Amino acid sequence: MVITRAGERTRDAILLQAAQLATVEGLDGLSIGQLAHASGMSKGGLYAHFGSKEELQLATVETARGIFVTEVVRTGLAAPRGLRRLLAVCDAFLSHIERRVFPGGCFFVVAMAEVGARPGPVRAAVAAQQRQWLDLLERLAGEAQALGELPAELDPAQLAFELEALLVAANSLFLLFDDQAVFERAWSGIKHRLGATAARRRPITKPRPRAG
Amino acid sequence: MVITRAGERTRDAILLQAAQLATVEGLDGLSIGQLAHASGMSKGGLYAHFGSKEELQLATVETARGIFVTEVVRTGLAAPRGLRRLLAVCDAFLSHIERRVFPGGCFFVVAMAEVGARPGPVRAAVAAQQRQWLDLLERLAGEAQALGELPAELDPAQLAFELEALLVAANSLFLLFDDQAVFERAWSGIKHRLGATAARRRPITKPRPRAG
DNA sequence: CCTACCGATCGGTAGG
DNA sequence: CCTACCGATCGGTAGG
Numbered sequence: 001m002v003i004t005r006a007g008e009r010t011r012d013a014i015l016l017q018a019a020q021l022a023t024v025e026g027l028d029g030l031s032i033g034q035l036a037h038a039s040g041m042s043k044g045g046l047y048a049h050f051g052s053k054e055e056l057q058l059a060t061v062e063t064a065r066g067i068f069v070t071e072v073v074r075t076g077l078a079a080p081r082g083l084r085r086l087l088a089v090c091d092a093f094l095s096h097i098e099r100r101v102f103p104g105g106c107f108f109v110v111a112m113a114e115v116g117a118r119p120g121p122v123r124a125a126v127a128a129q130q131r132q133w134l135d136l137l138e139r140l141a142g143e144a145q146a147l148g149e150l151p152a153e154l155d156p157a158q159l160a161f162e163l164e165a166l167l168v169a170a171n172s173l174f175l176l177f178d179d180q181a182v183f184e185r186a187w188s189g190i191k192h193r194l195g196a197t198a199a200r201r202r203p204i205t206k207p208r209p210r211a212g
Numbered sequence: 213m214v215i216t217r218a219g220e221r222t223r224d225a226i227l228l229q230a231a232q233l234a235t236v237e238g239l240d241g242l243s244i245g246q247l248a249h250a251s252g253m254s255k256g257g258l259y260a261h262f263g264s265k266e267e268l269q270l271a272t273v274e275t276a277r278g279i280f281v282t283e284v285v286r287t288g289l290a291a292p293r294g295l296r297r298l299l300a301v302c303d304a305f306l307s308h309i310e311r312r313v314f315p316g317g318c319f320f321v322v323a324m325a326e327v328g329a330r331p332g333p334v335r336a337a338v339a340a341q342q343r344q345w346l347d348l349l350e351r352l353a354g355e356a357q358a359l360g361e362l363p364a365e366l367d368p369a370q371l372a373f374e375l376e377a378l379l380v381a382a383n384s385l386f387l388l389f390d391d392q393a394v395f396e397r398a399w400s401g402i403k404h405r406l407g408a409t410a411a412r413r414r415p416i417t418k419p420r421p422r423a424g
Numbered sequence: 425c426c427t428a429c430c431g432a433t434c435g436g437t438a439g440g
Numbered sequence: 441c442c443t444a445c446c447g448a449t450c451g452g453t454a455g456g
Contacts, residue, residue, distance in 0.1 A: 024329045105328060110326075112388055114238060126388065131389075157397075158401070161394070161397040162397075172325065172380070173373075175324075175329055176328050177339060182373070188370060
């Protein structure tokens with residue numbers, strides 16, 4: 001099978017739409033017909049790219065992972081190694097929520113809640129991403145420790161759990177209450193836990209308006 | 213309209229089913245036909261109790277709130293006022309997850325993720341419950357403070373945010389990874405944050421097996 | 425990538 | 441509380 005460059009671009013555009021829509025409608029609530037319409041295609045056209053809804057969901061998770069890596073991981077890793085890098089990753093996470101990179105907040109928070117109780121390939125894909133994310137936080141905590149910027153008796157895995165908890169809480173309560181104050185709460189908790197005094201960068205891009 | 217006792221019991225049974233199912237399928241994924249079948253009724257029979265799907269969803273949120281109050285709030289409030297009561301509420305929350313009172317974990321975590329980006333009556337109902345829950349944690353933190361069991365300079369609202377974050381993270385990661393170790397992580401974070409040394413009660417009821 | 429179609433199920437209603 | 445039905449949409453397929 002020959003995959004043309006145009007075909008790839010179409011596929012990418014569909015999956016970008018899918019990742020965005022899934023944070024509002026859910027990975028299951030997102031229907032093929034709805035996605036086809038949003039992409040300006042026919043349903044049949046979509047099935048030329050994805051053989052089944054589950055295949056589409058898996059490709060959507062993979063696309064969301066790519067966006068997450070670009071927006072959060074790479075942005076954070078640009079900071080100098082150690083405590084600053086750990087803080088920068090947390091900052092980048094909060095920033096991508098505040099800027100509404102996904103209209104419904106963190107893609108993986110929505111996905112976790114949706115497939116958490118439904119074993120299968122989609123849950124496995126979401127779990128793998130979450131595992132990598134927690135491992136990254138743990139590794140960065142360990143590096144900060146190695147540089148003497150965090151107490152040696154801290155458990156990096158425990159720290160990763162607590163940072164993840166604060167970040168996700170900010171995401172969920174921001175969406176539910178539409179109140180930016182939760183970012184201050186999360187950041188305050190993170191600083192307190194890490195014994196740091198760093199200030200958050202302000203988002204550069206303006207937050208996108210909520211879809212009516 | 214006369215509401216018979218039998219009618220009330222039927223309604224309660226339907227809503228209990230709905231609350232349980234919604235934690236797996238979602239409030240939207242839960243269909244009227246599916247719920248009718250699970251309740252041993254016809255679809256038409258369900259519409260005798262609820263005029264629309266949204267009405268059913270609102271009644272389901274209310275039922276879930278009732279279960280949450282019984283399982284978590286009342287259980288926790290039975291402990292003596294102060295730090296012990298705050299810890300008991302957190303313990304009761306973790307226990308209701310561990311015992312799988314809802315098959316898909318905390319009802320309101322699922323609901324928040326689902327309706328967080330979709331304004332409407334259902335989101336408002338979920339937000340109201342969440343507001344009450346955070347207020348409860350804040351009030352209990354304040355009481356512990358008044359008794360001198362927590363430092364006076366702590367912000368009770370900030371504390372409530374952080375406790376909620378740890379509890380919800382335990383819920384989500386427990387479901388995703390099927391690993392009870394997250395309860396220790398959450399409890400460790402809670403104790404650390406509160407400067408407490410309390411041990412968790414072991415769940416009395418055996419965890420229910422996962423639905424295949 | 426399209427049109428045209430399949431059976432199944434969706435939320436909801438009529439009439440009893 | 442039931443049966444019987446409505447139009448719309450679901451995931452998916454055939455054939456081009």
